[in-house]
Amino acid sequence: MSWENNVRRVVPYTPGEQPKVSDIVKLNTNENPYPPAPCVQKILDNFDNARMRLYPDPNAEILVNALAETYHVKPNQIFVGVGSDDVISMAFLTFFNSERNILFPDVTYSFYDVWADVYKIPYQTVPLTEDFRINPDDYKIPNGGIIFPNPNAPTGVLESLDMIEEILRANPDSVVMIDEAYIDFGGVSCLPLLEKYENLLVIQTFSKSRSMAGMRIGFAIGSEKLIKYMNDVKFSINSYTMNHLTLLCGAETLKDAEYFKSSTGKIIETREQAKKKLSELGFVFPDSKSNFIFASHPDYDAGKIFQKLKERKIFVRYWNKPRINQHLRITVGTPEEMQKLFSALEEILAEGQ
Numbered sequence: 001m002s003w004e005n006n007v008r009r010v011v012p013y014t015p016g017e018q019p020k021v022s023d024i025v026k027l028n029t030n031e032n033p034y035p036p037a038p039c040v041q042k043i044l045d046n047f048d049n050a051r052m053r054l055y056p057d058p059n060a061e062i063l064v065n066a067l068a069e070t071y072h073v074k075p076n077q078i079f080v081g082v083g084s085d086d087v088i089s090m091a092f093l094t095f096f097n098s099e100r101n102i103l104f105p106d107v108t109y110s111f112y113d114v115w116a117d118v119y120k121i122p123y124q125t126v127p128l129t130e131d132f133r134i135n136p137d138d139y140k141i142p143n144g145g146i147i148f149p150n151p152n153a154p155t156g157v158l159e160s161l162d163m164i165e166e167i168l169r170a171n172p173d174s175v176v177m178i179d180e181a182y183i184d185f186g187g188v189s190c191l192p193l194l195e196k197y198e199n200l201l202v203i204q205t206f207s208k209s210r211s212m213a214g215m216r217i218g219f220a221i222g223s224e225k226l227i228k229y230m231n232d233v234k235f236s237i238n239s240y241t242m243n244h245l246t247l248l249c250g251a252e253t254l255k256d257a258e259y260f261k262s263s264t265g266k267i268i269e270t271r272e273q274a275k276k277k278l279s280e281l282g283f284v285f286p287d288s289k290s291n292f293i294f295a296s297h298p299d300y301d302a303g304k305i306f307q308k309l310k311e312r313k314i315f316v317r318y319w320n321k322p323r324i325n326q327h328l329r330i331t332v333g334t335p336e337e338m339q340k341l342f343s344a345l346e347e348i349l350a351e352g353q
């Protein structure tokens with residue numbers, strides 16, 4: 001017997017690299033290339049550090065109220081956390097608590113199986129179709145809950161509200177979570193379905209479309225019942241997840257709808273240009289409605305391209321995993337960053353295998 005027999009052992013999630021060197025082109029973790037809304041800087045400049053002495057508001061009211069106003073729901077329909085990773089982890093802990101398998105796609109956000117493992121939640125992955133689509137019929141089996149991102153990651157594929165509703169209709173006895181981390185880049189949110197489905201939880205984040213990955217703000221919107229259950233679990237673990245500064249910056253950025261629209265608009269435009277350029281270079285990819293493109297090249301090994309880009313200080317994301325080991329996930333950066341990527345790819349492809 002050793003204390004080590006009783007350790008909760010897990011294989012952790014591997015986040016994308018955050019290289020410490022400068023002058024790199026960083027297209028590997030779906031960060032936003034533009035700064036947060038200018039009003040956020042004013043909050044930082046005016047913050048009085050004497051406030052640090054006090055605990056923050058455990059109900060995160062200023063942020064919750066701002067979100068309620070922005071998304072036209074009641075404040076008690078909103079749960080906030082330290083990035084949507086924290087929110088989704090809390091949601092797993094709260095709602096995935098049966099003997100039955102929870103379901104998610106085989107190709108998806110690689111944190112889901114990690115949370116399932118750490119919380120000892122049984123799960124079953126559901127293969128996407130050849131072209132990386134979700135077949136709703138696959139989700140009409142007994143289950144302990146359902147989660148997938150829309151658009152999906154790392155594929156960028158957006159599914160329709162009709163498809164999501166079909167899954168909801170077939171699963172009144174499960175909590176269905178839709179992870180909308182990338183919905184602001186041209187997708188249609190399933191928030192309107194909340195009116196009809198008490199068991200729907202929609203999760204979003206400030207990390208991508210609102211340029212605040214470093215601030216760590218995520219939120220879930222659902223029925224008052226779902227949110228109450230999540231808060232009960234949260235207040236049983238850590239009441240003070242959101243700090244003063246985060247609450248203020250988060251609430252403030254929601255006021256600048258114009259900036260939000262223009263910066264997501266720029267990314268969408270750059271993405272559409274990138275699709276054209278990548279096609280010209282011979283890459284193929286499912287149509288993306290996110291801030292990244294999941295591309296493969298019929299004549300070149302993705303792992304090798306990944307390495308050669310890295311040697312040129314251009315970072316994209318690559319997984320040596322079944323089904324996706326010939327793909328690169330390329331975050332949409334500024335037009336200048338994308339130009340550097342295209343020039344490097346031209347060189348690499350010219351070198352041959």
Ligand SMILES: *Cc1c(COP(=O)(O)O)cnc(C)c1O
Nearest residue numbers: 083084085109149153181205207
């Ligand atoms: C980035 C991402 C998240 C989590 O982002 P946070 O920074 O924790 O808010 C969640 N789901 C998917 C699919 C993501 O890509």
